[in-house]
Amino acid sequence: MKHLAVLNKYFVRYKWRFLLGMLFTAVSVAFNVFQPVLVRQIFDLLEQNLKNYPMISDTGLKEAFRSSFSKSLAFYGVSILGLALLSGFFMFLQRQTLIVMSRYIEYDLKNEVYQHYQRLDLNFFKMNRTGDLMSRITEDVSRVRMYVGPAIMYAARTIIMMVMIIWLMWEVNPMLTLYTLSPLPLLAITIYFVNRVIHKKSERIQSQLSNITSIAQENYSGIRVIKSYVQEEPSARHFEEASEAYKQSSISLAKTDALYQPAMGLMIGLSVIFTIFIGGMQVINGNITVGNLAEFVLYVNMLTFPFFSIGWVASMIQRAAASQQRINEFLDEKPQIKDEPGAIDVTLKGEIHFSNVSFTYPHTGIQALKNFELKIKPGQKIAVIGRTGSGKSTLAQLLIRMYDPQSGQVKMDGEDIRNLKLNSLRMQISYIPQDVFLFSDTISNNIRFGEPTATEETVQQAARQASVEKDILQFPEGFNTIVGERGVTLSGGQKQRVSIARGLIRNPNIMVFDDCLSAVDARTEKEIIGNLYAYLEDKTAIIITHRIFSLFAFDKIIVLDEGKMVESGTHDELIALNGYYAELYARQQTGAEESVNG
Numbered sequence: 001m002k003h004l005a006v007l008n009k010y011f012v013r014y015k016w017r018f019l020l021g022m023l024f025t026a027v028s029v030a031f032n033v034f035q036p037v038l039v040r041q042i043f044d045l046l047e048q049n050l051k052n053y054p055m056i057s058d059t060g061l062k063e064a065f066r067s068s069f070s071k072s073l074a075f076y077g078v079s080i081l082g083l084a085l086l087s088g089f090f091m092f093l094q095r096q097t098l099i100v101m102s103r104y105i106e107y108d109l110k111n112e113v114y115q116h117y118q119r120l121d122l123n124f125f126k127m128n129r130t131g132d133l134m135s136r137i138t139e140d141v142s143r144v145r146m147y148v149g150p151a152i153m154y155a156a157r158t159i160i161m162m163v164m165i166i167w168l169m170w171e172v173n174p175m176l177t178l179y180t181l182s183p184l185p186l187l188a189i190t191i192y193f194v195n196r197v198i199h200k201k202s203e204r205i206q207s208q209l210s211n212i213t214s215i216a217q218e219n220y221s222g223i224r225v226i227k228s229y230v231q232e233e234p235s236a237r238h239f240e241e242a243s244e245a246y247k248q249s250s251i252s253l254a255k256t257d258a259l260y261q262p263a264m265g266l267m268i269g270l271s272v273i274f275t276i277f278i279g280g281m282q283v284i285n286g287n288i289t290v291g292n293l294a295e296f297v298l299y300v301n302m303l304t305f306p307f308f309s310i311g312w313v314a315s316m317i318q319r320a321a322a323s324q325q326r327i328n329e330f331l332d333e334k335p336q337i338k339d340e341p342g343a344i345d346v347t348l349k350g351e352i353h354f355s356n357v358s359f360t361y362p363h364t365g366i367q368a369l370k371n372f373e374l375k376i377k378p379g380q381k382i383a384v385i386g387r388t389g390s391g392k393s394t395l396a397q398l399l400i401r402m403y404d405p406q407s408g409q410v411k412m413d414g415e416d417i418r419n420l421k422l423n424s425l426r427m428q429i430s431y432i433p434q435d436v437f438l439f440s441d442t443i444s445n446n447i448r449f450g451e452p453t454a455t456e457e458t459v460q461q462a463a464r465q466a467s468v469e470k471d472i473l474q475f476p477e478g479f480n481t482i483v484g485e486r487g488v489t490l491s492g493g494q495k496q497r498v499s500i501a502r503g504l505i506r507n508p509n510i511m512v513f514d515d516c517l518s519a520v521d522a523r524t525e526k527e528i529i530g531n532l533y534a535y536l537e538d539k540t541a542i543i544i545t546h547r548i549f550s551l552f553a554f555d556k557i558i559v560l561d562e563g564k565m566v567e568s569g570t571h572d573e574l575i576a577l578n579g580y581y582a583e584l585y586a587r588q589q590t591g592a593e594e595s596v597n598g
C-alpha cells in the first residue's frame with residue numbers, strides 16, 4: 001500500500017472533484033438504504049390492517065378502509081420508486097466525478113512517467129528494455145487508474161453503506177445486528193490472506209506481461225533479420241513460452257478469484273440464515289415486528305454487494321500497488337547527467353579540450369578511453385580515425401554529455417562542460433550520429449527536427465548541402481514524403497544524408513559527424529565534402545570516419561587505438577610517420593585504383 005502513497009498528490013490536486021464524488025456517493029447510498037425502512041413500514045401497516053380488518057369487515061367502513069389501505073400502499077410504492085430513482089441519479093453523478101477524476105489522474109501520471117523517462121540518461125535506456133518501459137507507462141498506469149477510480153469509488157460506497165446499514169440495524173435491535181454480523185471477523189481474516197496471495201500473483205503476472213511486450217517489440221523491430229535468417233518459428237516459440245508462463249499465472253489468479261467469490265457468498269448466506277432464525281424468534285417473543293425482520297433481510301441482502309466488492313476492491317488495490325511499485329522503480333531513478341547547481345549558459349566559441357579523459361561504460365565495464373588528451377582550437381577541423389571499437393564514437397558521446405567521464409575533464413572554452421547548462425551545451429553542438437533515426441513523419445519535418453521554426457527554403461538548402469535534395473524531389477510528394485514505419489523506406493545512404501541535413505540546419509559553432517557517410521557512394525561523398533568545406537569554414541568540426549578524406553584539409557588528424565591516441569598530425573605528417581594512417585591510406589588508394597580498373 002505504501003507504494004500508492006505517491007498518488008496522494010493527485011488526490012490533493014483534484015480534491016474538489018474527490019470531495020464532491022464522496023458527497024454524491026453518500027447521498028446515493030442514503031437514498032438506497034432508506035428503502036428497507038419503507039418496506040418495514042409497509043409490512044407493519046399490513047400487519048396492523050390485517051389485525052384491524054376483521055373488526056370492520058362487516059361494517060360500512062369496509063370500502064373506505066380498503067381504499068385508504070390501497071392509497072397507503074401506492075404511496076409507499078411510489079416513494080420506494082422515487083428513492084431508487086434518486087439513488088440512481090446520484091450514482092450517475094458519483095461516477096461522473098470519481099471516474100472522470102481517475103481519467104485525469106491517468107493522464108497526469110502517464111505524462112509524468114513519460115517526462116521522467118526523457119530526463120533519464122542513456123545508461124538507463126541501455127539497462128532497461130523498451131518493451132518494459134512501454135508496459136509500465138501503459139498497462140501499469142491503467143491498473144493504477146483502477147485504484148484511483150473504481151476501487152476508491154466502490155470502497156467509499158462500501159464503507160458508507162456498511163456504516164449506514166449497521167447504524168439502522170442497531171437502532172432496530174442490537175442483539176439481532178450482532179448475530180447478523182457475526183461472520184464478519186471470519187470474512188476479514190479470509191480477505192487478508194487471500195489478498196496476500198492475490199498480490200504476489202499480480203506482481204508476477206505484471207512482470208510476465210512486461211516480458212511479453214518486450215519480446216514482441218524487439219521481434220517486430222528486428223523482423224527483417226528474423227525473416228532473412230528464417231527464424232520465424234523459434235521467434236514464435238520464444239513468444240509462446242513467455243505467453244504460456246503468463247497464461248499459467250493468470251489461470252492461477254483466476255482460480256484464487258473463483259474460490260474467493262463463493263466463499264463470500266457462503267458467509268452472506270450464513271448471515272441470512274442467522275437473521276431469519278434469530279429474527280423469527282424475536283418476532284415470536286414480540287421484541288421486533290415482522291416489518292423489522294423484512295427490513296433486516298433486505299439489509300443483509302444489501303450488504304451482499306459491499307461484501308463482494310471488498311474482495312474485488314482489495315484485489316484491484318493490490319494489483320495497483322504492484323503496478324505502482326514498478327512505476328516507482330523508474331520514477332525513483334535519478335538522472336546522473338543533469339545541470340549542476342549554478343550551471344551557466346554561455347555562447348561557445350568552439351574551443352574543445354579533452355583533458356586526460358578516461359571513460360568506462362558503466363553497465364558493461366568496457367573501458368573506451370584511457371587518459372585521452374586532445375586540444376582543438378575554435379574553427380579547427382579534426383578527423384578522428386581508428387579501428388572499430390577504438391573509442392571514436394565515445395568521444396562524441398562525452399562531448400554532448402550522454403555520459404560523463406570517470407576521470408579527467410571535457411572542457412569547452414576553458415570551462416568543464418559539467419558546469420554548463422545541459423540544454424545550452426547540446427543546443428550549441430550539432431551531433432550527427434552513426435545510427436540514423438528518422439521519425440515516422442515527413443522528410444521536411446525530419447530535417448527541421450531540431451529547428452522546428454525553420455522555413456521550407458532553409459530545409460531545402462540543408463538538403464542541398466547534404467546532397468539529398470535531388471533524391472527527395474524524385475519522390476512524388478517531395479519534401480512532404482512520409483518516411484519510416486508508415487511511409488517510404490529510404491535507402492541507407494539517403495537516410496544518412498537526411499540525418500546530415502538535420503544536423504546542418506541547426507547551424508551551430510560546433511559540429512560532430514560520427515561516421516555518417518559510411519553508406520554514401522564515393523561520388524556523393526565527394527560532393528558532400530565539397531559542400532561541407534564551405535559550410536564549416538568558421539566552425540569547429542570533429543569528423544569521425546573510417547575512410548580518409550584526402551580532399552579535406554584537416555587541421556589535425558588523430559588516430560585512436562584501444563581508447564588511446566596513437567598518432568596525431570596533418571595528413572602529410574601522418575603519411576611520413578608511416579603508421580596506421582599511412583597503411584590505411586595506401587590500402588584505400590589501392591582499393592580506389594582497383595575499383596577504377598575493375
Ligand SMILES: Nc1ncnc2c1ncn2[C@@H]1O[C@H](COP(=O)(O)OP(=O)(O)OP(=O)(O)O)[C@@H](O)[C@H]1O
Nearest residue numbers: 361364366368386387388389390391392393394395
Ligand atoms: N553504449 C555502450 N555501452 C557499453 N559499451 C559500449 C557502448 N558503446 C560502445 N561501447 C564499447 O566501447 C568501446 C568503444 O566503442 P566506440 O563506439 O567508441 O568505438 P568506435 O571507435 O566508435 O567504433 P566504430 O568505428 O565501430 O563505431 C567498444 O569496445 C564498445 O564495445
